[in-house]
């Protein structure tokens with residue numbers, strides 16, 4: 001049943017979600033187990049720290065107003081449904097956040113229909129999406145931030161090292177940011193599964209089973 005699955009996902013901790021995020025990164029094979037743990041910890045810390053800064057500065061200001069004050073443009077779009085990848089929101093530098101209205105509404109309906117609101121601590125899906133994207137704006141505008149500076153050595157010739165960042169670092173941090181900003185007790189990564197449900201239950205269950213494997217360490 002869906003309730004049991006949600007209970008299970010709520011109890012997955014941040015490190016386990018971090019391992020899940022890594023598993024989806026194209027460069028995952030370049031990172032040792034030890035470094036992976038360190039990165040997950042630091043990325044989560046980074047996201048949380050940035051959220052605390054925003055909370056201290058804006059107190060109870062609703063997130064849409066925060067975006068306005070920061071100078072971020074917020075637009076809603078109807079997704080055309082042709083993409084193979086379901087998009088919920090995205091950030092475009094320098095200052096635009098797009099939320100795909102229809103997708104967001106389908107998840108909200110799904111939560112309502114299945115009476116998952118209280119389990120999900122009455123989360124506002126839109127605020128969660130906006131918070132996540134706000135983090136990407138913050139990291140884009142701070143070249144000293146951890147998420148933009150952790151680099152992996154892909155190969156080296158003599159003294160020359162070719163390095164690259166990892167996509168999952170910013171994602172882990174953005175989720176930690178949203179979690180802290182919205183003051184919820186579970187990792188918003190559970191929306192990876194939740195958002196799939198209204199589209200394709202089989203795929204959602206498949207992803208759920210994959211995530212089950214991350215509980216309790218690898």
Ligand SMILES: [Zn+2]
Nearest residue numbers: 132136171174
């Ligand atoms: Zn993101």
